[in-house]
Amino acid sequence: xxxxxxxxxxxxxxxxxxxxxxxxxxxxxxxxxxxxxxxxxxxxxxxxxxxxxxxxxxxxxxxxxxxxxxxxxxxxxxxxxxxxxxxxxxxxxxxxxxxxxxxxxxxxxxxxxxxxxxxxxxxxxxxxxxxxxxxxxxxxxxxxxxxxxxx
Numbered sequence: 001x002x003x004x005x006x007x008x009x010x011x012x013x014x015x016x017x018x019x020x021x022x023x024x025x026x027x028x029x030x031x032x033x034x035x036x037x038x039x040x041x042x043x044x045x046x047x048x049x050x051x052x053x054x055x056x057x058x059x060x061x062x063x064x065x066x067x068x069x070x071x072x073x074x075x076x077x078x079x080x081x082x083x084x085x086x087x088x089x090x091x092x093x094x095x096x097x098x099x100x101x102x103x104x105x106x107x108x109x110x111x112x113x114x115x116x117x118x119x120x121x122x123x124x125x126x127x128x129x130x131x132x133x134x135x136x137x138x139x140x141x142x143x144x145x146x147x148x149x150x151x
Contacts, residue, residue: 045082049125050125051126052125054123055123056078058076060076061137063137077099077100084096084097084130123145123146127142128143
């Protein structure tokens, strides 16, 4: 003979049913409340151009690069959204890029950045552009730069 209350413990059946009904009602009511609240409009970031200073946290990523396929350290600064000078503008983003890849041209530059990984850093930007190549992991690329300060 099969029990009708399979899976429900004695004394918990009524409370469980009311609890699920309350959770379901709250879940269905929540989206309508969110849909009625106005969404804040994202503003474009502050402009940055050659000679400007970019500050943010320095991160590193290991990517395969070059013809040999060796793993290469790639450095990235995460900052507030910034607008680039024309013709790049916002890099096809609503507020402008927030992640900036630092291109190292020598082992000395890479060694200089290694000590700042995970920390706040400020760099003077000499050349900047939107990321366009498939291997670029950031929204914008800084090709010429110099470290200004560390915090």
